[in-house]
Amino acid sequence: MQGCVFSIEEFSVYDGPGIRSSIFLKGCPLRCSWCHNPEGQRSTAEIVRSPNGCIGCGNCINSAEKKNGETVFTLESIKNCPKGLLRVCGEWMESGALCEKILKNRKLLKNGGVTFSGGEPLMQSSFLFECLAGLKGQLHTAIQTCGFCGEDVFEKALLSADFFLFDLKLADGAQHKRYTGVSNEVILTNFSKLAQSGKDFVVRIPLIPTVTDTAENTEGIVKILKENGVSYAELLPYNKMAGGKYKMLGREYRPDFDEGMTVNIPKEIFDKNGIAFKVL
Amino acid sequence: MTKLVEALLKQLKDNSYRQYRTKETESPILYPVDLFGFNMGCGKPLKGADGGNVSPNYKRIITMGFDATRKELTESISAAEDEAKKEYGMRMLEKLDECIRVCDEYRETVRSNRRLCNALQNVPHKGASTFYEACVFIKLCIYFLRIDKAAHLGFGRFDQYMYSFYENDKKNGVTDEEIFETLEAFFISINYDSDLYTGVQQGDNGQSMVLGGFDKEGNSMYNELSEMCMRASLELNLIDPKINLRVGKNTPDEIYVKATQLTKQGLGFPQYCNDDVVVPGLVKLGYEREDALNYVVAACWEYIIPNSGADFPNIRTFNFPLVVNNTLHQKLNLCESFDELLAEVDSAIKCESDRLIQSVYGYAEKNQPLLSLFIDGCIQKLADMWRGGAKYTNFGCHGAGISNAADALAAVKRCVFDEQTVTKAELLQALESNFEGFSELRNTLRSCPKMGNNDAEADDIAMHLMSVFSKSMNNRSNGSGGVWRAGTGSAMEYIFTAAKCPATADGRKASEPYSSSFSPSLDVKTNGLLSVIQSFTKYDMTDIINGGPLTLEIHDSVLRNDIGIEKTAQLVKLYVELGGHQLQLNSINRERLLDAQKNPEKYPNLIVRVWGWSGYFNELDIEFQNHVIRRCEYLG
Ligand code: SF4
Numbered sequence: 071m072q073g074c075v076f077s078i079e080e081f082s083v084y085d086g087p088g089i090r091s092s093i094f095l096k097g098c099p100l101r102c103s104w105c106h107n108p109e110g111q112r113s114t115a116e117i118v119r120s121p122n123g124c125i126g127c128g129n130c131i132n133s134a135e136k137k138n139g140e141t142v143f144t145l146e147s148i149k150n151c152p153k154g155l156l157r158v159c160g161e162w163m164e165s166g167a168l169c170e171k172i173l174k175n176r177k178l179l180k181n182g183g184v185t186f187s188g189g190e191p192l193m194q195s196s197f198l199f200e201c202l203a204g205l206k207g208q209l210h211t212a213i214q215t216c217g218f219c220g221e222d223v224f225e226k227a228l229l230s231a232d233f234f235l236f237d238l239k240l241a242d243g244a245q246h247k248r249y250t251g252v253s254n255e256v257i258l259t260n261f262s263k264l265a266q267s268g269k270d271f272v273v274r275i276p277l278i279p280t281v282t283d284t285a286e287n288t289e290g291i292v293k294i295l296k297e298n299g300v301s302y303a304e305l306l307p308y309n310k311m312a313g314g315k316y317k318m319l320g321r322e323y324r325p326d327f328d329e330g331m332t333v334n335i336p337k338e339i340f341d342k343n344g345i346a347f348k349v350l
Numbered sequence: 351m352t353k354l355v356e357a358l359l360k361q362l363k364d365n366s367y368r369q370y371r372t373k374e375t376e377s378p379i380l381y382p383v384d385l386f387g388f389n390m391g392c393g394k395p396l397k398g399a400d401g402g403n404v405s406p407n408y409k410r411i412i413t414m415g416f417d418a419t420r421k422e423l424t425e426s427i428s429a430a431e432d433e434a435k436k437e438y439g440m441r442m443l444e445k446l447d448e449c450i451r452v453c454d455e456y457r458e459t460v461r462s463n464r465r466l467c468n469a470l471q472n473v474p475h476k477g478a479s480t481f482y483e484a485c486v487f488i489k490l491c492i493y494f495l496r497i498d499k500a501a502h503l504g505f506g507r508f509d510q511y512m513y514s515f516y517e518n519d520k521k522n523g524v525t526d527e528e529i530f531e532t533l534e535a536f537f538i539s540i541n542y543d544s545d546l547y548t549g550v551q552q553g554d555n556g557q558s559m560v561l562g563g564f565d566k567e568g569n570s571m572y573n574e575l576s577e578m579c580m581r582a583s584l585e586l587n588l589i590d591p592k593i594n595l596r597v598g599k600n601t602p603d604e605i606y607v608k609a610t611q612l613t614k615q616g617l618g619f620p621q622y623c624n625d626d627v628v629v630p631g632l633v634k635l636g637y638e639r640e641d642a643l644n645y646v647v648a649a650c651w652e653y654i655i656p657n658s659g660a661d662f663p664n665i666r667t668f669n670f671p672l673v674v675n676n677t678l679h680q681k682l683n684l685c686e687s688f689d690e691l692l693a694e695v696d697s698a699i700k701c702e703s704d705r706l707i708q709s710v711y712g713y714a715e716k717n718q719p720l721l722s723l724f725i726d727g728c729i730q731k732l733a734d735m736w737r738g739g740a741k742y743t744n745f746g747c748h749g750a751g752i753s754n755a756a757d758a759l760a761a762v763k764r765c766v767f768d769e770q771t772v773t774k775a776e777l778l779q780a781l782e783s784n785f786e787g788f789s790e791l792r793n794t795l796r797s798c799p800k801m802g803n804n805d806a807e808a809d810d811i812a813m814h815l816m817s818v819f820s821k822s823m824n825n826r827s828n829g830s831g832g833v834w835r836a837g838t839g840s841a842m843e844y845i846f847t848a849a850k851c852p853a854t855a856d857g858r859k860a861s862e863p864y865s866s867s868f869s870p871s872l873d874v875k876t877n878g879l880l881s882v883i884q885s886f887t888k889y890d891m892t893d894i895i896n897g898g899p900l901t902l903e904i905h906d907s908v909l910r911n912d913i914g915i916e917k918t919a920q921l922v923k924l925y926v927e928l929g930g931h932q933l934q935l936n937s938i939n940r941e942r943l944l945d946a947q948k949n950p951e952k953y954p955n956l957i958v959r960v961w962g963w964s965g966y967f968n969e970l971d972i973e974f975q976n977h978v979i980r981r982c983e984y985l986g
Contacts, residue, residue, distance in 0.1 A: 078877065
């Protein structure tokens with residue numbers, strides 16, 4: 071079957087052990103206020119326009135369609151931009167073709183593997199499982215997930231991939247809903263399943279100033295980690311470049327927190343609780 | 351960093367070291383400044399250069415000293431019967447005596463630095479006995495060679511030939527820290543005086559240094575001194591010396607990790623050379639194995655033999671895109687199939703190779719009696735290095751724009767022959783009109799297979815071109831006692847020659863630059879680094895070994911911590927394992943470069959790799975700046 075892929079990154083350094091390729095699948099059930107990959111949010115292909123180098127000729131708009139008051143670029147818009155600034159983001163690919171493409175680099179991925187990321191790769195779970203089945207026994211596979219999916223899907227995922235990168239963002243349910251749009255209940259259930267499964271995994275915590283990097287949230291997250299017997303986490307400090315891609319999508323970046331604050335690395339809380347960490 | 355090194359670094363950065371060029375000021379610094387060149391040019395840059403781009407035998411000269419060298423030379427002259435030889439010997443002697451005289455004068459002016467004074471009691475008359483004296487001696491040699499118009503001289507295998515001095519110092523109780531300070535001061539001092547000589551671009555002065563490598567049993571020669579050089583380079587963050595690291599399948603991971611830390615500095619080095627490919631490649635070209643094992647790089651990346659070689663590795667450049675383009679214009683209409691076209695390209699490559707070979711048949715640089723003293727065999731034979739004195743006088747031919755040429759042919763194959771979406775007439779017309787009014791056709795061409803995507807369609811054509819080129823060049827006589835060597839480099843040709851090349855069938859517009867050396871064409875969006883290194887290691891590179899690196903840009907955010915550094919190191923290792931011959935890895939950040947272009951005052955110390963060398967971004971001409979920026983256009 072086909073899946074919608076918005077990027078394939080060879081040699082992605084921070085997505086699991088060894089030298090890996092990362093496959094970014096389109097679609098995400100969350101809408102994190104700090105999302106730096108907004109092109110991964112919607113499930114279908116869309117046309118994006120890079121603002122760099124635009125001469126303002128208007129060709130793209132003239133070839134666009136109006137849908138519910140929104141300007142939607144068309145394939146004509148892509149063709150008519152003299153600067154080649156528009157492109158389709160999101161390619162529908164057969165799982166077989168994707169596997170073939172990944173396996174072309176097999177020799178170089180022998181000590182690493184492939185990581186499916188997103189978006190949320192489990193949004194396209196059937197496609198994902200087909201790909202994983204196609205790669206089985208040939209490459210080490212990993213899933214980078216926010217954990218928001220049906221329990222049955224997650225259980226199947228546990229049987230399908232070798233490694234997990236699991237995001238934990240906010241410990242408090244209400245806060246989680248406020249900043250990501252969904253509650254963390256099922257996320258935590260799935261997290262426990264992961265912890266009990268015996269699978270290799272790593273927890274990743276985005277450090278968003280005043281949102282997730284607070285003492286309160288860190289204490290909460292640490293508690294979850296301890297309850298699940300986890301003693302190591304990777305921290306991803308917020309990067310001010312996060313908003314860089316919104317313009318390209320014709321959207322506005324409106325973070326729900328003060329971007330200018332410096333990120334707090336809650337070292338003491340981790341140390342005190344005996345949880346090792348690495349800042350990526 | 352010691353206090354002394356800190357002070358010297360500061361003097362280098364604010365140029366205050368230059369005050370010591372006037373004789374009246376006594377120099378308190380550790381190494382001589384180039385008051386020789388300064389006096390000769392009356393403070394203005396000295397223009398013009400004769401031959402160079404060789405790796406002189408500093409070791410022999412600094413071990414023997416000028417007096418013993420002089421004795422050897424005079425004996426050789428008296429033993430000679432041939433008048434012409436005697437005469438040439440006398441010219442060498444004159445040069446040597448002039449050096450000795452100037453040094454004697456210089457010694458009188460240096461008083462305030464006791465270490466330098468003491469060293470000058472020994473060198474250059476006698477051979478150096480300590481690591482410091484050896485460094486001082488080399489500095490003096492460089493100055494004399496420079497004012498004698500020998501350009502682009504590298505330091506060769508510094509970690510090997512300086513090792514005995516290092517060992518000796520250690521035996522005499524000198525600590526590693528002291529030697530390291532001396533070394534750092536030396537590295538600082540070789541960044542002096544670049545204003546006194548003119549290069550193509552600031553920073554293009556050929557001061558490469560080669561570290562590591564393997565001996566004939568395959569043992570690693572990376573030693574304590576190699577390690578110190580790497581550390582010094584990391585700490586000082588200066589353009590010179592440009593570090594080249596010889597690696598191979600047995601290079602331990604930790605060396606790659608250290609080297610990657612150096613890459614992170616953003617200076618564009620170390621450049622890696624793969625012994626497993628280079629040595630057998632050079633042997634195929636007729637170099638003795640022992641000499642091949644000792645290879646170094648010339649100013650940029652051409653492989654040369656130190657001490658005994660006087661190769662001219664960049665004497666000509668083969669302009670791949672132009673040759674392919676001319677063939678299209680002359681022959682495309684006559685070809686029924688792509689194979690026919692390719693056969694025409696083959697003949698054109700052979701023709702052009704013949705032409706290049708003829709154009710410099712029997713060429714030799716001007717006599718260089720001073721530089722010849724530093725090349726083995728010249729004193730014994732009383733012959734100039736370029737005229738029988740040196741053991742090797744081979745010529746190298748760069749191969750510029752291989753990927754553009756392969757991409758162009760791949761596009762023609764697909765559009766004109768396989769899918770027939772473009773007619774021959776349309777294509778030729780589009781090329782002639784520089785794609786004016788053909789933007790759609792241009793897009794079609796640009797979406798065809800490209801070298802760098804591990805795509806057999808483009809890569810096979812590239813391999814074919816390289817094979818025909820190397821067969822038409824390698825081992826053919828150059829009429830000067832040597833043979834030809836084909837390579838994959840471009841030097842400044844990726845801008846200069848390209849400026850004269852009309853639009854090409856890969857979608858490149860007229861006068862747009864080519865790729866730099868052996869790299870994907872500019873503006874080609876590749877699948878990523880893994881595909882690139884596979885594309886560029888498919889060909890048996892021992893066949894085309896004049897030099898010319900794959901250049902990769904890595905976004906500096908990848909190198910932000912030890913995970914990224916370790917993985918990047920692994921990537922280099924994979925490249926070496928795949929049989930890549932030479933790799934230049936740049937850590938780069940496009941936003942920073944763009945900002946630097948707008949606000950140069952904010953980035954006085956921003957250094958980037960240009961082709962075989964690194965330079966201050968602010969000092970580069972705009973085309974070179976733009977090329978560097980475009981090379982990283984597609985990094986995340
Ligand atoms: S067509 Fe291209 S250059 Fe013209 S306004 Fe649109 S994006 Fe800008």
